[in-house]
Amino acid sequence: MDVKETRYRVTGMDCAACAAKIETAVSRLPGVARVSVSTTAGMMRVAHAGEAAFLPAMKTQLGRLGYGVFPADGDKLGADDRGRDRDHRHDRDHGQADAHSHEAGDGQGAWWSTRKGMFTIGCGLALGVAYGIGRLYPPVEWWAFLAALAVGLLPVASRALAAARAGTPFSIETLMTIAAIGAVVIGASEEAAAVVFLFLVGERLEGVAAGRARASIRSLATLVPKTAYVERNGAVEEVPAASLSVGATILVRPGDRIAADGEIAEGDSAIDEAPVTGESVPVRKQAGDAVFAGTINADAVLRVRMTAAAADNTIARVVKLVEEAQESKAPTERFIDRFSKYYTPAVLVLGALVAVLPPLVAGASWSEWVYKGLAILLIGCPCALVISTPAAIAAALSAGARRGLLIKGGAILEALGSIDAMVLDKTGTLTEGKPRVTDIIAIGRSEANLLSMAAALETGSSHPLALAILDRAKADKVPVPPASEAFALRGKGVAGKVGGKEIFLGSPAAAAERITLSPEQLRRIAAFNDEGKSVSVLIAAGEPAGIIAMRDEPRADAQSGLAALRAAGVEPVMLTGDNRRTAVTIAKDLGLPMHAEMLPQDKQRIVRELRAAGKKVAKVGDGINDAPALAAADVGIAMGGGTDVALETADAAVLHGRVGDLAAMIELSRRALSNIHQNIAVALGLKAVFLVTTIAGITGLWPAILADTGATVVVTANAMRMLAWQPRAARG
Structure with a gap:
C-alpha cells in the first residue's frame, strides 16, 4: 500500500510536552510510518497509508487527549472550520473533564473562554472560597481545600490517564497527579490545591505565549486587502482579490494597500514598503517596476498588472514557508527532546528514592521525606526546559520574516550564528544586476x-x-x-x-x-x-x-553591508564569472578579495577549499546559476526581490536585495542562540536551586511548582522578546 505524507494543523498544543504526547499517540495508529509534530507551528506531518479511514481514527485518538486536528491544506482553519470543530468536540467530549478547545495557544479565542481557561478560573475561585471557609469554619478546612483541589485536578488526571493509554505514561500531568494525591495523603490538601491552580495558570500562560508566536507570522497575511478595484465598462468596481487571475489589471488609489504582487502598468508613485520590509523610506516606482502585495501606494493612482494570484503572492508564500520552517527542529531542540524522554522517568525515580530511602535507611520521618519527594516531582516538570528552544526559534523566524529575512528552519538559524566566511556573487548580489x-x-x-x-x-x-x-x-x-x-x-x-x-x-x-x-x-x-x-x-x-x-554598479549599501559583516567577524569573498578586469574594479571599490572568470564548478571548489580550511561558509547567490556552490556551503543564501527563485531555493533568502541584511541575518541568529542559552540556564538553574533547598527542608510544594511555572513564564517571556528584534542598523 502506498504511503503518503500529509500536513495537519493541530489545535490545543501549549508546549513541547503536548507535541510529544501527540507524536506518540498518532504513531500507534495502524498504517502510520512516521510522525513529526511542531508545537511552535501548531503543525503535524504524518506519513501514513489508508487515507480514507485514517483521519477519523486520528481525530478520535487525539480527541481523547483533548486536541483537535485538521488537514493543513485548504482553507487553513477558517471561521466555518472553527465552528464545526467546536461543535464536533462539544458533542464528542460532553462530560469529558477537559478538552483543548481552541485555546489561546491557537490564537482562535480568548483564554478565559476555553475549557482549560474555565477550569483554571474555577479552580482559582474554589481555592479562594476554600480559604474563606477555612477561616470561618476551621473544622471543615481540609474538606474545603480537597473540593477545590478536585476542581483543578480532575481534568489534569483525566489527561494523564488518556496519555498513559496512548503510550505516554510519564507525562507532566502524571507527575502533577501523583504529587497532588500524595500531598492529600500526608494531609497537605491546601498546598495541593494551590499547586494544581498554579500549574493550570502556568499552562494558560504557555498557551497564550504559543498563540502569540504562531500569530506573529500569520498576521502578515492581514496586510493584504481582501478586495481590489478593477475598471470594467468605464466604471470602477470593487471585487474580491481572490477572484482575480494572473494578468488582470487592478486600480490602486493613493493610500490604498496593493492587493496583489504585480508590475506597474501605468503610473508613477512612492510605495511605502515598511509594513512588509521594514524599510522606513518610501520607494519611488514607475511603469515596469515590481510591487508587493500589502505595500501602500502613497501619492498617485497606479494601474498594476497582477503577476501572481492572491493565494500565491509574496506574503502568502513567506507565511507558508516560515510555518514549514518552524516545523523543522534545530539540533539543540532535538537534543532536548531526546533528553526529556529520559528526564521525566528519572525525576519519578529520584522523587521515589528521596521519599523512601531516608525513612527506610535512617529512620527519618515518613511524612517529611514523602513531602520532599513530592516537591521534587513538581520541580522536575520539564515544561520550561522543553519550551526554551522552540519558543525562541519560532519568535526569531517570525521576526526575520517580517524584515525580509527568510530562514528555513531552526537548524539553519543555528548554523548561521557560526558562519565566519561568506562567499558572495558579484552580479545581482553585490551589484544591482543591471548596468x-x-x-x-x-x-x-x-x-x-x-x-x-x-x-x-x-x-x-x-x-x-x-x-x-x-x-x-x-x-x-x-x-x-x-x-x-x-x-x-x-x-x-x-x-x-x-x-x-x-x-x-x-x-x-x-x-x-x-x-x-x-x-x-x-x-x-x-x-x-x-x-x-x-x-x-x-x-x-x-x-x-x-x-x-x-x-553594473555596486548596491547602495554594499560598502556598509560588507563593513557590518567584517564587524561581525565574517570574512567576505567575491566570486564571479565576469571578466577579470571588471571583477578587479568592483573588488577594489569594495575592498574585497575576489576570484574572477569562475565556472559553477570553480565556485563550488572555492567553497569546499574554505570549508576544508576549517571555515563555516555561507554562499550568497541568485539561487540558480550557483546551485553547486550553494549546495556545497554550510548555508546557502539566495539574494532576490521576493521571486520564486529567492523563496524556493537555498537554505535562507534575503528577499529585498540589501547587502546589509546579510549581517542582520547573522545578528538575528546569534541573538536567538544567546536567547536559547539564557532560557536553558534559567530552566535548569532554578530547578537546581530548588532541588537543593527542598532536600535541605527550606522550601516545599508551593515554591516547587513556582520553580517550574515561574521558569516557564520567564523562559517564554524571554523568548517572545525576539519578536521585537530589530537589526542593529535599524536601532541606531
Whole structure:
C-alpha cells in the first residue's frame, strides 16, 4: 500500500510536552510510518497509508487527549472550520473533564473562554472560597481545600490517564497527579490545591505565549486587502482579490494597500514598503517596476498588472514557508527532546528514592521525606526546559520574516550564528544586476543631444545596455525623437536615421571600422575599460558624436553591508564569472578579495577549499546559476526581490536585495542562540536551586511548582522578546 505524507494543523498544543504526547499517540495508529509534530507551528506531518479511514481514527485518538486536528491544506482553519470543530468536540467530549478547545495557544479565542481557561478560573475561585471557609469554619478546612483541589485536578488526571493509554505514561500531568494525591495523603490538601491552580495558570500562560508566536507570522497575511478595484465598462468596481487571475489589471488609489504582487502598468508613485520590509523610506516606482502585495501606494493612482494570484503572492508564500520552517527542529531542540524522554522517568525515580530511602535507611520521618519527594516531582516538570528552544526559534523566524529575512528552519538559524566566511556573487548580489550610465562624453554637441540620439536608436530594445541608456534619458528628461530604418548589427551595435542623419551606436571596435578615433578618445575608452565599464560610441553623419560608459554598479549599501559583516567577524569573498578586469574594479571599490572568470564548478571548489580550511561558509547567490556552490556551503543564501527563485531555493533568502541584511541575518541568529542559552540556564538553574533547598527542608510544594511555572513564564517571556528584534542598523 502506498504511503503518503500529509500536513495537519493541530489545535490545543501549549508546549513541547503536548507535541510529544501527540507524536506518540498518532504513531500507534495502524498504517502510520512516521510522525513529526511542531508545537511552535501548531503543525503535524504524518506519513501514513489508508487515507480514507485514517483521519477519523486520528481525530478520535487525539480527541481523547483533548486536541483537535485538521488537514493543513485548504482553507487553513477558517471561521466555518472553527465552528464545526467546536461543535464536533462539544458533542464528542460532553462530560469529558477537559478538552483543548481552541485555546489561546491557537490564537482562535480568548483564554478565559476555553475549557482549560474555565477550569483554571474555577479552580482559582474554589481555592479562594476554600480559604474563606477555612477561616470561618476551621473544622471543615481540609474538606474545603480537597473540593477545590478536585476542581483543578480532575481534568489534569483525566489527561494523564488518556496519555498513559496512548503510550505516554510519564507525562507532566502524571507527575502533577501523583504529587497532588500524595500531598492529600500526608494531609497537605491546601498546598495541593494551590499547586494544581498554579500549574493550570502556568499552562494558560504557555498557551497564550504559543498563540502569540504562531500569530506573529500569520498576521502578515492581514496586510493584504481582501478586495481590489478593477475598471470594467468605464466604471470602477470593487471585487474580491481572490477572484482575480494572473494578468488582470487592478486600480490602486493613493493610500490604498496593493492587493496583489504585480508590475506597474501605468503610473508613477512612492510605495511605502515598511509594513512588509521594514524599510522606513518610501520607494519611488514607475511603469515596469515590481510591487508587493500589502505595500501602500502613497501619492498617485497606479494601474498594476497582477503577476501572481492572491493565494500565491509574496506574503502568502513567506507565511507558508516560515510555518514549514518552524516545523523543522534545530539540533539543540532535538537534543532536548531526546533528553526529556529520559528526564521525566528519572525525576519519578529520584522523587521515589528521596521519599523512601531516608525513612527506610535512617529512620527519618515518613511524612517529611514523602513531602520532599513530592516537591521534587513538581520541580522536575520539564515544561520550561522543553519550551526554551522552540519558543525562541519560532519568535526569531517570525521576526526575520517580517524584515525580509527568510530562514528555513531552526537548524539553519543555528548554523548561521557560526558562519565566519561568506562567499558572495558579484552580479545581482553585490551589484544591482543591471548596468547604469556612469559617464557621458559629448563631442561637438551637448550631452543632452548625445543622449537623445542614443535613446532614439535604442527605443524598443530589451538589451541591458539599451535599457541603461533609456533609463538615463528618462531620468534626465531629454526628448527622444523617433528613429527610422533602425536595425541591429549582431555583435556590433545598432544603426538608423534620427532627424534625417545616419546614426550608429556600438562598441569601440565596431566604431573604429567606420571612423578614425583620436588618440585622446582612445585613451578615454581604455580608461573606462580599465574601470570595468562597457563603452558605446555614437557616430552621427560619419563623425564621432560622443562616448557613453556604463557599468553594473555596486548596491547602495554594499560598502556598509560588507563593513557590518567584517564587524561581525565574517570574512567576505567575491566570486564571479565576469571578466577579470571588471571583477578587479568592483573588488577594489569594495575592498574585497575576489576570484574572477569562475565556472559553477570553480565556485563550488572555492567553497569546499574554505570549508576544508576549517571555515563555516555561507554562499550568497541568485539561487540558480550557483546551485553547486550553494549546495556545497554550510548555508546557502539566495539574494532576490521576493521571486520564486529567492523563496524556493537555498537554505535562507534575503528577499529585498540589501547587502546589509546579510549581517542582520547573522545578528538575528546569534541573538536567538544567546536567547536559547539564557532560557536553558534559567530552566535548569532554578530547578537546581530548588532541588537543593527542598532536600535541605527550606522550601516545599508551593515554591516547587513556582520553580517550574515561574521558569516557564520567564523562559517564554524571554523568548517572545525576539519578536521585537530589530537589526542593529535599524536601532541606531
